[in-house]
Amino acid sequence: MNKRLALFFLIMFVVGTDTFLISPLIPTLQKQFHISTELSGWMMGAYALGYALFALIAGPLSDGWDRKKVMIAGMVCFSAATILCGFATSFWTMFLFRFLAGVSAAFASPQVWAAIPALFPPNKIAKAFGITTAGLAVSQALGVPIGSWLAVTNWSYPFFVIGAGSLLLALLIAFIVPELKPAQDAGAPSSLFGRYVPLIKSGTARGAFLAYFLFQFGNFAAFTFIGKWLTDRFGISVGAVGGVIVFLGLGNLVGSFGSAAIINKFNRFNTMAGAILLLIVCFLVLPHLPALAAVAAVYLIIFAVLGTIFPLMMGMLISLNPAVRGTISSLANSVMYGATTAGAWVAGLLYALFNGFAAVGLMTAVSMGASLLVFMASGVLAVQGAPKEAAKLNNNKA
Structure with missing residues (x-):
């Protein structure tokens, strides 16, 4: 793993840790701020909302700026906002x-995905996507649980540690990443929102992004309340939840590193279809398992499958139009965090209304089933579909 790839891995690690940190802390923060279950999901949703809204602007802007400078500025602001979370005195602060942390991340992390095709040769891109995605997996396997264990002493500590780490990464970006000026994406539309026009005109792109939204809506609806459900169902502590997530995150890590090999063996259509069908079965069965060990085993499968198909999804989306990689990457992240916001809110309502996780699991299964159907209808899963669509999009550039 070269220095740049290791840095991208670490950036996704700290951003992923910050993104998912609220999930195991919800029971603690719910008591700390005296808020309801329905409202508690918005502590994760607020980050996602900031990211989703501002990524729509950050993407087109970054396609016209030096990606390195955007990445550094985003990480510095992300560090400051995360540290401020540790000083929050109420739900609203x-x-x-x-x-604000979500807004900052919207300028930082999409640059990583957009930079990969510019910095690595074509035969190494899939591997680079997999290793970078593994940073997110490790954030679940180690970052989130470490945050949970730090929170046992004081809930503020995880935010301080993540904020300090993010500032260090901003310094490393300055020394390791070369300039990534817009000339590397020659041929992109010049106007800010004109960069979205090729995507809006493409039926394949519209379908792919809708399918991605449906998938992440179900995924994050289920993930947001994993900590609360494990606490309510099995009576375990925040620290114990961290231990369970270590186990689950290892599955995600394995899936991320093995993603390229699996896709090469089974092709993108078979990999996506088989993975989503397996996830549907798992989420339908999960809420009804009687023992923590059985729940952990099924979640291990879920996380391994998610680790396998996330690089596939990002690779398909990025390949739609090489001229606007930053716009596509930011839009993909905006869609993901928009889905996270909606999923966290709906999951909170369902969890409170039906007093448990069964309704959330059912909703996740339905969302993922709909996602697979839309992916298939869009044509993006065809083995040669994305490259053909990229050429079509380039011919339609505004």
Whole structure:
């Protein structure tokens, strides 16, 4: 793993840790701020909302700027906002600081995905996507649980540690990443929102992004309340939840590193279809398992499958139009965090209304089934579909 790839891995690690940190802390923060279950999901949703809204602007802007400078500025602001979360005194101050952290991340992390095709040869791109995605997996396997264990002493500590780490990464970006000026994406539309025109005109792109939204809506609806459900169902502590997530995150890590090999063996259509069908079965069965060990085993499968198909999804989306990689990457992240916001809110309502996780699991299964159907209808899963669509999009550039 070269220095740049290791740096991208670490950036996704700290961003992923910050993104998912609220999930195991919800029971603690719910008591700390005296808020309801329905409202508690918004502590994760606030970050996602800030990201989703501002990524729509950050993407087109970054396609016209030096990606390195955008990445550094985003990480510095992300560090400050995350540290401020540790000083939150109420639900609304936490909401504000989480929102600002999401806005900052919207300028930082998409640059990583957009930079990969510019910095690595074509035969190494799939591997680079997999290793970078593994940073997110490790954030679940180690970052989130470490945050949970730090929170046992004081819930503020994880935010301080993540903020300090993010600032260090901003310094490393300055020394390791070369300039990535817009000339590397020659041929992109010049106007800010004109960069979205090729995507809006493409039926394949519209379908792919809708399918991605449906998938992440179900995925994050289920993930947001994993900590609360494990606490309510099995009576375990926040620290114990961290231990369970270590186990689950290892599955995600294995899936991320093995993603390229699996896709090469089975092709993108078979990999996506088989993975989503397996996830549907798992989420339908999960809420009804009687023992923590059985729940952990099924979640291990879920996380391994998610680790396998996330690089596939990102690779398909990025390949739609090489001229606007930053716009596509930011839009993909905006869609993901928009889905996270909606999923966290709906999951909170369902969890409270039906007093448990069964309704959330059912909703996740239905969302993922709909996602697979839309992916298939869009044509993006065809083995040669994305490259053909990329050429079509380039011919339609505004």
